[in-house]
Amino acid sequence: MKQIRFFLDFVSPYAYLAFEELPRALQGLSYAVHYVPVGLGFVLRHHGSLGPAEIPAKRDWTYRHVMWLAHNRGVALDMPLLHPFNPMALLRLAVATDPRGEPNRYVCETLFRHVWVGGADPTDLARLKEVADTLVPQRDAADESVKAQLKQHTDQAIALDVFGVPAFEVDGKVFWGLDALPMLRSYLEGDAWFSDVNWNASHAVPSALPPRKP
Numbered sequence: 001m002k003q004i005r006f007f008l009d010f011v012s013p014y015a016y017l018a019f020e021e022l023p024r025a026l027q028g029l030s031y032a033v034h035y036v037p038v039g040l041g042f043v044l045r046h047h048g049s050l051g052p053a054e055i056p057a058k059r060d061w062t063y064r065h066v067m068w069l070a071h072n073r074g075v076a077l078d079m080p081l082l083h084p085f086n087p088m089a090l091l092r093l094a095v096a097t098d099p100r101g102e103p104n105r106y107v108c109e110t111l112f113r114h115v116w117v118g119g120a121d122p123t124d125l126a127r128l129k130e131v132a133d134t135l136v137p138q139r140d141a142a143d144e145s146v147k148a149q150l151k152q153h154t155d156q157a158i159a160l161d162v163f164g165v166p167a168f169e170v171d172g173k174v175f176w177g178l179d180a181l182p183m184l185r186s187y188l189e190g191d192a193w194f195s196d197v198n199w200n201a202s203h204a205v206p207s208a209l210p211p212r213k214p
Contacts, residue, residue, distance in 0.1 A: 001030045002031045002032070002170050002171070003031070003032050003034065003170065004032065004170045005034045005036050006018075006022070006035050006166065006167075007038050007153075007157045007166065008036065008037060008108065008165050008166055009038055009039065009165050010090045010114075011085065011087040012040060012166065013062070014165070014166060014177065015165045015166040017070060017073070017178050018177075018178045019112055019166070020112075021073065022181065025185055026181075026184070031170075031188060033105070035105065035107075036101075037091045037094045037101075037153060039087075039091060039150065039151075039154045042158075043154060043158060043162060043164065044163075048212070049163065053083065063083075069178070077116050077117070078117055080116065080119060080120065080121065082121055082122070082123065085123050086123065087115075087122075090111050090114070092142070092146050092147065092150060093137060093141045094111055095149050096139040096141040096143070096146045097135055098138070099138065101149030101150065107135055110134060111135075114131050160174055161174060162176070168184050170184070173194070175187070
């Protein structure tokens with residue numbers, strides 16, 4: 001049985017759509033999913049990237065695109081009252097529900113829908129208390145051990161060269177994005193294309209751009 005690490009952040013609508021799509025995309029295959037919350041902002045900062053919502057034109061397109069994708073797939077999605085927002089409270093709550101910091105699917109579903117269904121403010125303190133009461137975390141979300149586990153998850157993602165969410169890691173290979181789910185399925189089915197020769201061929205392509213200044 002293949003073990004998949006699903007790196008996610010509840011602030012990402014693409015991570016939400018991938019979460020909803022995953023069971024259907026991999027139907028009939030033998031696998032287990034480990035849900036790993038990470039701080040997307042820290043991942044982007046490490047790679048020197050801006051989030052889609054930080055570029056005005058891309059922000060408009062992203063929201064338009066995810067709403068259409070949800071409509072096309074029959075998935076409930078309402079833009080939250082505020083976006084982007086600081087998702088740290090939700091990430092820490094997710095980590096606090098499990099000793100290893102790996103929330104189960106129910107926890108992730110509850111937190112994704114807290115953000116992406118209903119169009120409310122995901123940072124509203126009353127709503128945060130309500131969702132925490134529903135999930136009954138094993139630790140205080142403000143505990144230092146929770147913060148350390150979330151940082152560890154984020155550091156692990158960066159070490160794997162994860163540069164955004166959703167990202168799926170299996171056997172050391174990372175598949176990025178909602179549209180990578182068919183590729184992930186093909187790998188799990190044993191497609192011979194995924195030999196090291198093909199997988200690593202991109203490394204041999206030279207770049208004509210000058211090195212980026214630090």
